[in-house]
Amino acid sequence: MTSTEFTTANSAAAFVPAPATPYQGDIARYWNNEARPVNLRLGDVDGLYHHHYGIGEVDHAALGDPDDSEHEKKLITELHRLESAQADVLMDHLGPRGNDDMLVDAGCGRGGSMVMAHQRFGSRVEGVTLSAKQADFANQRAQELRIQDRVRARVCNMLDMPFETGQVAGSWNNESSMYVDLHDLFAEHSRILEVGGRYVTITGCWNPRYGQPSKWVSQINAHFECNIHSRREYLRAMADNRLVPQAVVDLTPATLPYWELRATSSLVTGIEEAFIESYKDGSFQYVLIAADRV
Numbered sequence: 511m512t513s514t515e516f517t518t519a520n521s522a523a524a525f526v527p528a529p530a531t532p533y534q535g536d537i538a539r540y541w542n543n544e545a546r547p548v549n550l551r552l553g554d555v556d557g558l559y560h561h562h563y564g565i566g567e568v569d570h571a572a573l574g575d576p577d578d579s580e581h582e583k584k585l586i587t588e589l590h591r592l593e594s595a596q597a598d599v600l601m602d603h604l605g606p607r608g609n610d611d612m613l614v615d616a617g618c619g620r621g622g623s624m625v626m627a628h629q630r631f632g633s634r635v636e637g638v639t640l641s642a643k644q645a646d647f648a649n650q651r652a653q654e655l656r657i658q659d660r661v662r663a664r665v666c667n668m669l670d671m672p673f674e675t676g677q678v679a680g681s682w683n684n685e686s687s688m689y690v691d692l693h694d695l696f697a698e699h700s701r702i703l704e705v706g707g708r709y710v711t712i713t714g715c716w717n718p719r720y721g722q723p724s725k726w727v728s729q730i731n732a733h734f735e736c737n738i739h740s741r742r743e744y745l746r747a748m749a750d751n752r753l754v755p756q757a758v759v760d761l762t763p764a765t766l767p768y769w770e771l772r773a774t775s776s777l778v779t780g781i782e783e784a785f786i787e788s789y790k791d792g793s794f795q796y797v798l799i800a801a802d803r804v
């Protein structure tokens with residue numbers, strides 16, 4: 511084993527640190543207990559398990575006839591394709607990365623994006639999550655794919671990551687920044703990233719032009735026990751932490767087809783209306799921000 515490889519012989523659950531705050535304990539429990547079919551059945555399509563949403567046009571030809579006995583299966587495959595397309599767009603913004611780079615997935619979930627990043631760039635990918643169940647799941651998948659020496663998840667607070675200062679070439683939050691204070695989060699990304707490194711987030715944020723968080727945004731917060739920030743807060747907290755936006759992309763129109771398709775599936779969870787209505791009334795936006803660490 512070289513110094514850039516690591517072993518995951520032991521289960522993450524054996525090394526669970528005490529949560530930094532009672533709230534983080536709540537979030538760890540939430541994700542340890544999560545097993546929604548909308549996430550597991552989509553992941554089963556090809557073994558990439560995501561906890562984020564989709565973007566892009568629906569391929570109606572691939573869905574075929576709604577009366578077809580295979581229709582539900584095709585719908586699940588299509589929703590999953592749109593979720594993986596979302597991760598691909600995030601990675602398009604990480605810049606050209608390679609074998610020697612270390613990448614960090616902050617709030618890595620079950621690790622679908624980590625596998626994609628490794629397969630695309632060849633980089634070593636480290637993920638952190640509050641959930642031991644998720645870390646074990648991600649490490650199990652890495653083992654099955656025989657990439658466990660290059661892809662690893664650990665139970666750890668993303669506000670206090672176990673990486674040395676300036677060691678990381680690229681880092682991201684894919685729908686995980688609504689669980690933390692943004693100034694604390696960007697200070698930590700800024701610390702671990704090398705100068706010239708790249709940070710990317712895809713997130714849902716409330717739109718300052720709307721005024722304050724709408725009832726739909728409050729409903730999403732209650733549903734996931736999270737705290738959605740405003741677009742303004744993202745840009746301010748980045749500016750305060752040497753992260754200079756290179757691209758800000760409003761993905762709201764691109765994510766609506768995913769939600770409208772999901773609302774017709776048997777895997778609905780009840781949160782679909784809040785996303786669709788808040789995206790339509792302009793109170794909530796799905797945004798990608800890519801920033802240079804300067």
Ligand SMILES: C[S@@+](CC[C@H](N)C(=O)[O-])C[C@H]1O[C@@H](n2cnc3c(N)ncnc32)[C@H](O)[C@@H]1O
Binds near residue numbers: 534538622
């Ligand atoms: C909605 S999931 C997103 C998972 C993943 N990024 C994806 O795209 O599939 C949110 C993730 O954020 C993680 N998370 C929330 N707060 C965290 C914190 N303070 N430190 C580390 N992970 C955290 C949760 O454990 C969970 O894995």
Ligand SMILES: CC(C)=CCC/C(C)=C/COP(=O)(O)OP(=O)(O)O
Binds near residue numbers: 561686736
């Ligand atoms: C854009 C926003 C506000 C996201 C909140 C974070 C979150 C829970 C993302 C999706 O997770 P999931 O894939 O587990 O959710 P679901 O079960 O709804 O698919």
Ligand SMILES: [Mg+2]
Binds near residue numbers: 549560562
């Ligand atoms: Mg999901």
